[in-house]
Amino acid sequence: xxxxxxxxxxxxxxxxxxxxxxxxxxxxxxxxxxxxxxxxxxxxxxxxxxxxxxxxxxxxxxxxxxxxxxxxxxxxxxxxxxxxxxxxxxxxxxxxxxxxxxxxxxxxxxxxxxxxxxxxxxxxxxxxxxxxxxxxxxxxxxxxxxxxxxxxxxxxxxxxxxxxxxxxxxxxxxxxxxxxxxxxxxxxxxxxxxxxxxxxxxxxxxxxxxxxxxxxxxxxxxxxxxxxxxxxxxxxxxxxxxxxxxxxxxxxxxxxxxxxxxx
Numbered sequence: 001x002x003x004x005x006x007x008x009x010x011x012x013x014x015x016x017x018x019x020x021x022x023x024x025x026x027x028x029x030x031x032x033x034x035x036x037x038x039x040x041x042x043x044x045x046x047x048x049x050x051x052x053x054x055x056x057x058x059x060x061x062x063x064x065x066x067x068x069x070x071x072x073x074x075x076x077x078x079x080x081x082x083x084x085x086x087x088x089x090x091x092x093x094x095x096x097x098x099x100x101x102x103x104x105x106x107x108x109x110x111x112x113x114x115x116x117x118x119x120x121x122x123x124x125x126x127x128x129x130x131x132x133x134x135x136x137x138x139x140x141x142x143x144x145x146x147x148x149x150x151x152x153x154x155x156x157x158x159x160x161x162x163x164x165x166x167x168x169x170x171x172x173x174x175x176x177x178x179x180x181x182x183x184x185x186x187x188x189x190x191x192x193x194x195x196x197x198x199x200x201x202x203x204x205x206x207x208x209x210x211x212x213x214x215x216x217x218x219x220x221x222x223x224x225x226x227x228x229x230x231x232x233x234x235x236x237x238x239x240x241x242x243x244x245x246x247x248x249x250x251x252x253x254x255x256x257x258x259x260x261x262x263x
Contacts, residue, residue, distance in 0.1 A: 013262075017262045020260050023228060023255070024076065024257060025257075026225055030048055031156075033155060033195060033225075034071070035073070035162070035195045036162060046069065051067050072095075073224070076224070076226060077224055077254055078254045079197060079212070079251045080095050080249060080251050081093030081219050082216075083212070084212045084213060087217060092219070095243040095250070096245045102221070104242075105188050106144065106236075109229055110128070110129065112124055126175070135234075141185065141186035141187070144187065145191070146229055147190075152193045162195060163200065168200060168201060169200035172199060175205070176205050179210045179215060180210075187220065189223060190215055190220070190221075191241075192225075193229060194225070195224060196212075196224050197211035197223070198212060223254075223256065238258065
């Protein structure tokens with residue numbers, strides 16, 4: 001079967017439902033949870049705003065449309081290498097310069113939902129990844145790796161989603177060694193269901209915020225606030241995570257999708 005025939009087969013499978021499309025994105029609106037940073041360290045992203053231009057009225061009698069105010073890293077979003085200081089010099093590290101081919105690829109889903117439920121500060125280690133590979137198969141170059149924690153089920157409440165107290169945020173994520181191990185396997189990027197790609201206590205790691213620091217240093221990508229990873233198999237799905245083509249963009253909200261076996 002040549003490539004054209006293969007694409008035709010995929011198209012037919014999509015139409016028949018044999019290939020199912022899973023939505024991996026949260027709704028984007030005024031109640032979307034956003035990261036909160038110490039005011040002495042940084043300025044926060046403002047709340048998402050949706051403003052009507054017209055709605056079948058005197059401002060536009062036959063149409064409805066809105067204008068938006070939102071940060072690049074709001075809701076389910078893509079982190080480009082230029083988002084972090086370690087990736088700032090990559091000419092192909094912004095949302096308008098990354099090759100489109102890089103937004104699509106096989107995805108490996110590492111299920112840590114039980115561990116995260118028992119320990120909100122759970123950290124994925126190299127040993128966890130190796131054990132997953134022994135069971136499901138090797139993580140290959142050019143593939144996405146995402147951490148399933150079922151944290152997306154908290155997305156309706158910013159307080160529950162951020163899960164912060166006087167000691168800081170408490171959300172699961174990877175160790176620095178785990179991220180370095182994945183980079184050594186030449187993955188495309190790393191994704192999580194939490195507000196960012198790092199664990200809540202990643203600021204105290206070495207280096208700080210390793211999913212950002214190391215991934216973007218290696219010109220790799222991040223995905224945050226993913227949803228519905230519990231609907232994906234450990235292997236065998238295709239992830240589509242395309243950011244808006246923002247000039248010099250450091251990231252973008254996305255409608256992340258996965259292609260999985262259907263009926």
